[in-house]
Amino acid sequence: MITISAAFAEPESIVSERKSAQPLAFRAFRDTLFGPSETETGGKRLAKAAVEARHVTKAFGDGPERVLALDNVSVEIRENEFFTLLGPSGCGKTTLLRLIAGFDHPTNGSILLNGEDISHLPPFKRPVNTVFQSYALFPHMSVADNIGFGLEMQGKPKAEVAKAVDDMLRLVRMEELKNRKTSQISGGQQQRVALARALAPHPKVLLLDEPLSALDLKLRKEMQIELKRLQNETGITFVFVTHDQEEALTMSDRIAVMSAGHILQVGSPREIYDRPSERFVANFIGDTNLMEVEVVSVSNGRARLRFASGAETEADMPEGMSEAKSVTVVVRPEHAQLAGTGDNGVLSGQLENVVYFGTDTHYHVRLDEGVLFTVRAQNVRGGAEERQPGARTDIVFSELAVQVLRD
Numbered sequence: 001m002i003t004i005s006a007a008f009a010e011p012e013s014i015v016s017e018r019k020s021a022q023p024l025a026f027r028a029f030r031d032t033l034f035g036p037s038e039t040e041t042g043g044k045r046l047a048k049a050a051v052e053a054r055h056v057t058k059a060f061g062d063g064p065e066r067v068l069a070l071d072n073v074s075v076e077i078r079e080n081e082f083f084t085l086l087g088p089s090g091c092g093k094t095t096l097l098r099l100i101a102g103f104d105h106p107t108n109g110s111i112l113l114n115g116e117d118i119s120h121l122p123p124f125k126r127p128v129n130t131v132f133q134s135y136a137l138f139p140h141m142s143v144a145d146n147i148g149f150g151l152e153m154q155g156k157p158k159a160e161v162a163k164a165v166d167d168m169l170r171l172v173r174m175e176e177l178k179n180r181k182t183s184q185i186s187g188g189q190q191q192r193v194a195l196a197r198a199l200a201p202h203p204k205v206l207l208l209d210e211p212l213s214a215l216d217l218k219l220r221k222e223m224q225i226e227l228k229r230l231q232n233e234t235g236i237t238f239v240f241v242t243h244d245q246e247e248a249l250t251m252s253d254r255i256a257v258m259s260a261g262h263i264l265q266v267g268s269p270r271e272i273y274d275r276p277s278e279r280f281v282a283n284f285i286g287d288t289n290l291m292e293v294e295v296v297s298v299s300n301g302r303a304r305l306r307f308a309s310g311a312e313t314e315a316d317m318p319e320g321m322s323e324a325k326s327v328t329v330v331v332r333p334e335h336a337q338l339a340g341t342g343d344n345g346v347l348s349g350q351l352e353n354v355v356y357f358g359t360d361t362h363y364h365v366r367l368d369e370g371v372l373f374t375v376r377a378q379n380v381r382g383g384a385e386e387r388q389p390g391a392r393t394d395i396v397f398s399e400l401a402v403q404v405l406r407d
């Protein structure tokens with residue numbers, strides 16, 4: 001037995017390398033369409049900044065009407081990355097995209113592409129293309145003519161345009177509708193045409209400004225998968241804008257969470273969800289239990305924390321907060337469990353509300369210190385009987401579930 005499994009075992013390095021490389025078929029297809037990427041050597045991808053914003057400020061208007069749409073924003077977006085700008089309406093997402101595209105210019109700071117300052121370049125000289133929320137297609141023109149429009153404008157030879165259009169039709173799976181007018185195809189199909197048109201000139205970076213928001217839920221889910229596939233197959237850097245946290249979590253390699261002209265945190269979906277750096281990020285993404293806790297001691301960046309219940313735990317302390325006497329911590333509802341009373345729970349209280357969701361059940365517990373705490377439990381067939389409102393309960397969670405916020 002041991003010999004057989006050893007024959008299949010692979011060194012850790014090979015496994016992790018394969019994970020980061022794209023499947024061969026995808027890469028071959030991409031290379032025919034876009035040519036091999038220079039940074040891809042021996043199947044290893046180097047993390048190089050494709051787009052960089054350096055201390056970018058953008059102000060609109062003057063005097064009392066002045067709006068600071070972006071306030072000293074710095075961010076690096078890597079080559080081949082599916083990067084998402086996530087934040088509520090008005091936080092500056094579109095403004096940042098427009099600066100990258102060149103439709104507008106920073107008040108201060110600079111935009112770099114592959115390490116070169118492109119702040120002075122007009123939009124058509126940047127290897128960047130945009131998919132707008134309104135697809136902005138020409139309704140009286142065919143699908144094929146819409147896709148080829150940009151290339152025609154660039155004065156490319158007819159045969160070259162025709163081939164690029166066919167490649168793009170194949171890429172977005174629209175070959176059959178090639179000659180249809182875009183006024184005679186569905187919203188989802190229009191979205192594909194808009195994508196194909198933006199991809200046809202082989203941009204290095206594709207900017208997508210809430211491209212799915214006009215679609216109904218089912219179509220939206222389909223297009224999410226479609227977009228991921230397109231990004232994988234083309235290897236183009238995608239900068240995607242959304243206000244939908246679930247969309248951001250499921251699609252992105254990394255997410256920048258924005259609020260009021262600032263980028264608050266950049267990280268993988270898991271980092272953003274499990275380790276939110278501050279209250280806004282914790283609240284904006286997923287459900288949260290927030291609690292004020294006492295700081296008992298801090299040593300080497302680890303804090304000993306005491307809950308109002310008297311229970312103690314340890315957690316990492318954000319930099320520069322070692323002097324704090326109390327901090328806010330977040331615990332996700334699915335990272336906590338109900339326990340019997342006297343089970344030595346971290347918290348205790350009374351069950352106030354039980355909400356059944358099919359896949360899971362949410363328990364709202366009024367803690368003895370008066371705060372409401374939610375526990376989310378996955379429902380399993382033949383699982384324990386649901387607890388009834390009014391019952392006393394303890395709540396338990398591991399110290400790994402506790403994240404200190406930099407308020």
Ligand SMILES: Nc1ncnc2c1ncn2[C@@H]1O[C@H](COP(=O)(O)OP(=O)(O)O)[C@@H](O)[C@H]1O
Nearest residue numbers: 060061067069088089090091092093094095096
């Ligand atoms: N051309 C403009 N003139 C004045 N204010 C603007 C202009 N464009 C954007 N803003 C303001 O800048 C802020 C950020 O806008 P925007 O980047 O469109 O946000 P988002 O795309 O995140 O919804 C908002 O307060 C918006 O009203």
Ligand SMILES: [Mg+2]
Nearest residue numbers: 093094095209
């Ligand atoms: Mg916007």
